[in-house]
Amino acid sequence: MTNPTAAELIARSNRLGADPRNTNYAGGNTSAKGVETDPVTGEPVELLWVKGSGGDLGTLTEQGLAVLRLDRLRAMVDTYPGVEREDEMVAAFDYALHGKGGAAPSIDTAMHGLVDAAHVDHLHPDSGIAIATAADGPELTERIFGDQVVWVPWRRPGFQLGLDIAEIKAANPQAVGCILGGHGITAWGDTSDEAERNSLWIIDTAAAYLAEHGASEPFGAVVPGYESLPPAERRAKAAALAPTIRGLASVDKPQVGHFTDSDVVLEFLSREKLAPLAALGTSCPDHFLRTKVRPLVLDLPADASIEASVARLKELHAEYRADYAAYYERYATPAAVPEPVEGSPASTSSASESGSSASTSSASEGGSPAMRGADPAIVLVPGVGMFSFGKDKQTARVAGEFYVNAINVMRGAESVSTYAPISDEEKFRIEYWALEEAKLARMPRPKSHATRVALVTGAASGIGKAIATRLAAEGACVVIADLDLEKAQAAAAELGSSDVAIGVAANVTDAAQVQAAIDEAVLAFGGLDLIVNNAGLSLSKPLLETTEADWDLQHDVMAKGSFLVSKAAARVLIDQGMGGDIVYISSKNSVFAGPNNIAYSATKADQAHQVRLLAVELGEYGVRVNGVNPDGVVRGSGIFASGWGANRAATYGVPEEKLGEFYAQRTILKREVLPEHVANAVYVLTGPELSHTTGLHVPVDAGVAAAFLR
Known part of the structure; x- marks a missing residue:
């Protein structure tokens, strides 16, 4: 059960963090002090609940709080080795944790624990930082707030800053908070409501002063020619x-935009x-x-x-x-290398002779991260x-x-x-900062498709949706392109927020619509890395019943559509200079001659050869082009649901609901092929394991000997 003090703190934090005028995302921290019974001794113990490292106030939960014993935290004042070694105190916080301790304590824990107030807020409001970064910040602070808010000169967050603010609070009993030079604000109160009121008063008072006394054109005049375009x-x-x-922006490391x-x-x-x-x-x-x-x-x-x-x-x-x-x-500081002990190997041979350099020696200590x-x-x-x-x-x-x-x-x-x-x-x-470097080192290893932006056509259902789902699960940002915008957006929403996936409308037979979809993708995520030509349809008819319109429709959607998408996407891939992948979802029918599907099979053969042609042409830009040849993907398939399934079932003389089983029994492995199996192939083709593979067609058909590639 959540302690009432902690529950009150979480509610206050969520209110403060919900308003961007108060603090930025994941910025600032809040705390509360209270008493619980120590389950070991049965005695009351004073505790500090404080937002843990990396959390966000607006979405803070109990799991995001660090919980520390105040007696042990305050005792650190006596063992504090001084500002030159204050970073060591962060590791010492672990020895003050209560029970399992909750989240990892942040660098600002000392500020909250040492300030003599039951509730403390440290926030990053724009109005407060404006005063904190003004050249005459101390004078402005006094002019705006009188003696109720005290100026604190810039100091890097840490144990010493906590001591400084504690001292200022003790010396100014009338004060409700302070402006931290170059940084933000801190406020306090005897109750949670009072701390929140004081925080908001500082923020609102600063904003009101800027609005009333600020110059109307603080950035100067408009420069002719630099006005915003329509x-x-x-x-x-x-x-x-x-x-x-x-x-x-991605020369050193791929980035999402x-x-x-x-x-x-x-x-x-x-x-x-x-x-x-x-x-x-x-x-x-x-x-x-x-x-x-x-x-x-x-x-x-x-x-x-x-x-x-x-x-x-x-x-x-x-x-x-x-x-x-x-x-x-x-500003980087070199690693310190201890003087060699006389008579040791290091004292009688140079670094080059011993095959190592001082900068990489295991004996080197400290220094700035690379x-x-x-x-x-x-x-x-x-x-x-x-x-x-x-x-x-x-x-x-x-x-x-x-x-x-x-x-x-x-x-x-x-x-x-x-x-x-x-x-x-x-x-x-x-x-x-070494502490910042340590935080980065604790981050989980990125997934295989992290930083990659994928656009999948025909992705609101069936194979395309399965591909989009798999790529998103592997860390990619996904653009779901489909003829039906509403369905595309619904499919994207299933994958997560717009930070994960978006849905766009795209009739792949229309070059303008294709370009518009590509533009939406690059504006949403910065660019493109991975394109899957999946949009398709099929009309199962024998030659004499296939009309010119049937032929044109299937070729427009799959052959022409893939060409238009690949052409528009290739411009992005080339301009980025980051390589990339284009994958065609072709078909077993691209190499297998089956009955009653001349238009479909011919256009799939067209797609299959586009793979080979583009692999040759785009290779110099580091773009890999590969294909997947599925067969018999009945469940979840938009093509089969639109009438193709009924026609194929009639062709083979089986009930439509048994078509998947029929296809499975005619394969070597006797297994039904599902959309997820095609998605697996796309994942492997576009992952790091096949980095040197291009121009390949991967069968995903459970084994059809007549469709073996030769």
Whole structure:
């Protein structure tokens, strides 16, 4: 049963986290102190419940709370070795856990445990950070809040910051909270309601001051030519640039993308202070850990051509990587290598003689983690919008949200003062913090298709839906394209939120609709990596009954449709420069001559040869093209349900409900083929195990000797 104090804390946290004006996603933390009976001693014990590492206030549950004994946490003050070794205190928190302890304690645990208040909130509101990043932040804090809120100079989160705030709270009994320079706010109260009221009062009072006293044009005047393009033109240009931008953001590690063209972003991109403010970077640690130290900004007007924009983006990307490498080299600390003991092997031979270097020696200690990557996480294109990137769609989206927070912060600070974020050196100390590195090391191993964006045609049912489901389960972002938009969206919703899958309408016989679906895909996830040509239909008729319209319809949907989808997708894959996969769901009928299906089998043979042709043509771009030849997939099949099943059953003289069993009995393995079996083949073909395979057709037919490939 949840402790009443913890339950109250969770409710407060959820309310605060539900409003983006209070804090960003997964940002900030809250706590409550209370008493429980120790199940070992039977005596009352003072406990601290605090949001654990990596949790989100808006969705916090009991499992997301860390639970610590206050007596042991407070005792750490006496053993604290000083600010130079404060990181060691995080490991010490484990020795203060109560029972199983709940979630892992965060770096801010000391702030909550040491401040003498029953309830504490630490939040990242845009209005509060605007004051925290203003050049005259201390004076503004006093002017806005009087003595009820105290200024705390910037200090990296940790045990020492907890001590500092505890001391400030003790020295200022009238205060209800503080502004943390460059960072955010902290508030407290004797009750949960009081802490929440104080937090909201600080946030609202800061926002009201900025609204009343802020300059009307804090970002300066509009720069002619940098105004936002009309919506349709804006999104068309964004879709055209997205593959190139994603490729640039993925040089060191593949990334998923997100596009934002909100009014907040477009206004910032149109103003004269864009370049100097963007160069200063973000300030709140939660922000720049996801947005990187600063964005890449295209320095061309909104009407610049696609070709000119692409060329300039590539130049700016090279400069960005060089600047980031210089930033890393400027602040990175080398690993310490102990002096060799006289007479030891190390003292009598050089590193090169012993076959190892000092930097990789097992004896080396400390030092900054290796540079994680020099590509931008945020790319700003005037007149168009913002592209943000991350290891998955949610991370990419949140990075964009955080940069919007940063824009709001810069607007607020510039409206009443001058924006003055923490220094690059301090940013580096957090970005390459050993504790941050340890958190990254604890993350689960990514799934086989993580960071990959897949578009599957005809995916609202049957084989296509099974493929989309399998790819999503393996970590891919999936675009379900189907003739029926409503069904496509419903199928996507079954896979998860729009961070996992989206549904789009696509008549694959129409080049404009195909291009629109591709554009939706790249705007949703940044680009494309994996295309499955699955859309199809069949009319089972003998030659003399097959009409010209029958022939054209089947060839339009499967042969022409696959061609149009592959052509539009290939442009994206080539512009990205990240390789990719195209898979054709062909058929056993592409190589087997069966009765009464001339139009279907002929178009499947067309698809099969497209695989070979495109494998040869696209190989130089690292794009693999393979095919799957299913047979007898009756259950869940849209083709069979639309009349093909009844016709084939009549052809073979069996009841339609027995058709699957009939197909199974004529195979070598005597097994029925299901949509999931085709999905398995697509998974293997597009996974890491067959990285050197292209131009292959994989039979998924339970064994049909007459269809063996020769």
